[in-house]
Amino acid sequence: MSASQNQKTGNIHHKGWVKSTHFIITLSFFALTISGFVILMSHPRLYWGKAGNDLTPALFELPISRNYHHGGWDKSIPFKHLTGSQVSAARTYDIFNENGWGRSTHFLAAWFLIITGFIYFIAGFFTGHFRYNLVLQRGEFNLKLLWRDFASHFRKQAHYSGKYGLTQKITYLLVIFFLFPLVILTGFTMSPAITASYPFLLKIFFGHQSARTIHFFSAVLLVLFLLVHLVMVARSGFKRKLWAITFGK
Amino acid sequence: MNRRKAIFTGLTSAGALLLSGCLKKAPPTYGSILRMGDDLTYAAQRGLLSQRALAMEYQKSDITSFPVTDIGDPANPASKNAYSKEYEELQRNNFKDWTLSVEGCVAKPGKYSLDALKRIGARTQITRHTCEEGWSAIAEWTGVPLGAVLKDAGILPAAKFVCLYGFDKYAESIDMLDAFHPQTILAHTMNGENLPARNGAPLRLRVETQIGYKNVKYLQRIVVSDKFVDPNGDINSGWSWYTGI
Structure with a gap:
């Protein structure tokens, strides 16, 4: 059942469903990253806790608009x-806001990601x-093997066994079973209707703004993963690998 | 069940959900794929979530500062489109002559003074306002449940949507589930004082299961409709009408 290996090229041969779900998830991830950035x-300010806005202190602010x-x-x-120092103040500044299409694109792409991800999970099991x-x-x-495998990624000549390496397996497992579920659940936690039905989401992520901040950092980690993933794919023959994951037999 | 069958079943059920979303009097999409996605989210949230569940209520110690980010002050002639001479005069008289008009699919259309509304009922809640921009704020609101007002006006069985119009010419509509949600109130009190001017005096909508921009301020008129109306033109201007997410 394991992905078979081509003797000549050392490429892993993926099943059709792996290739098609990988393709759809890649496209949705691009749309989610771009719309998420927009x-x-x-509101390029991030907070920790139940609520946060321009009149409350931020964790940090990003110079992106x-x-x-x-x-x-x-x-x-x-x-x-x-009794506290809470105030109200009106905004006098015409802000950058493209959330009309930004939000709807984000949620439409999220539908593709969630439905395809669900099929991938079921089929994967x-x-x-x-x-x-x-x-x-x-x-x-063991740690020694992990270190040796990790270090081998920095050598000039990459080594292919035709199977996933140790570092590769651990990274994929973290991305599939930790980062993607985390980014999806923290996304749900920002929805007023979903959290009305499932208030535990607000509890486990420490509140609406904490969930937003965790959503941001898990998205950053996913983008970093994507960059390293692309570098690794490029080093092992970009065209060949891209062909294999998309159309390979 | 083999893999192909599993994928096929998954895709068909997703398709069925999409289709039911389109058939069930969903807001029009005008052919936009983004609006189709909005309708899918609307259908899914209506179909999969508990419609009576209450949004989280907080402690007094959780109350935060509260930004005002609306389209302008209706009492100020300098604000471009939001200015209303009628509102400016009502405000000058401390809203003594202010009334809320309830019209449309109701047996007894009419005008309610603030005192008349307060006699219908009251609910106090400390809830979170969630803005589409990304920020949030917590405040304590007291108001009359919208459902109680609609019942008092004799809402008719044909009613499908409730449109709320503000003096600042802003308007929104919500469906019956949100209109009769126990936390959907017409708030006249914020953090223990009469609704401050820029927070929507004298009366504003609080709908806690949707995003901030549904909460019409400076209320003037409520129209109950038997068909879908998008009074602010959210859909035409590229925004989602339903904002449970």
Whole structure:
């Protein structure tokens, strides 16, 4: 059942469903990254906790649009009956906001990602794809082997065994079973309707703004993974590998 | 079940969900694929989530500062499109002559004063306002449940959507599930004081299961409709009408 190997090229031969789900997820991921960036541009401030806005302190702010530190606020009016220092202030600044298409593109691409990801999960379990190609075999893992395998990625000449290496397996497992579920669940946690039905989401991610910040960092890690993944694919013969994952027999 | 069958079943059920979304009086898409996605999200959230579930309510200590990011002050002639002479005069008189008009698919259309609305009922909730831009803010709101007002006006069985119009010429519509959601209120009190001017005085909508821009401020008129109406033109201007996400 394991992905077969071509003797001549050392390429792994993937099943049709692996190639087609990989293709759809790649396209959705591009759309999600671009639209996610556009959404972040309209409010490039990140917070920790239940709520956060321009009138509360931020964890950090990103200089990615004209909204960065814009400071266009009318005078602050305190709420008379509150004991804290909470205020209200009106915005006097015309912000960058392309969330009309940004949000809808993000959610449409998320539908493709979630439906395809679901099919991938089911098929991965039932065809043995996860068991044979991704799960570590007995005796495969120890720190010395991991270090040797990791270090081998920095040598000039890459080595192909025709199977996934140790570092590769661990990275794929983390991306598939940790980062993608995390980015999807923190995305759900920003939805008022979903969290009304599933309030535990707000609890496990420490609140709406914490979920948004975790969503941001897991997306950053996924983009970093994509970059390293592309470098590795390029080093092992970009055209050949790209052909193999898309059309390969 | 083999793999091909599994994939096929998955795709057909996704397709069925999409189709049911299109058939069930969903908002029009005008052929835009983004609006089709919005309708799929609307159908899925209506079909898969509990419609009575309450949005999270917070403690007094969780209350935060609250930005005002609307289209302008209706009492200020300098604000471009939001200015209303009628509103400016009502505000000058401390809203003594202000009334809320309830019209459309109701047996007893009419105008409600603030006192008349307060007699219908009250609910206080500390909830989170979630803006599409990405920020959020927590405040305590007191108001009359929209469902109670609609019942008082004798809402008719043909009613499908509720349109809410503000003096700033902003408007939104919500479906019956959100209109009768227990936390959907017409708020007249914020953090224990009369609704401050720029937070939507004297009355504003709070719909806690959707994104911030559904919460019409400076309310003037409610029209119950038997068909879909998008009074602010969200869909035509490229925005999602339903914003549960």
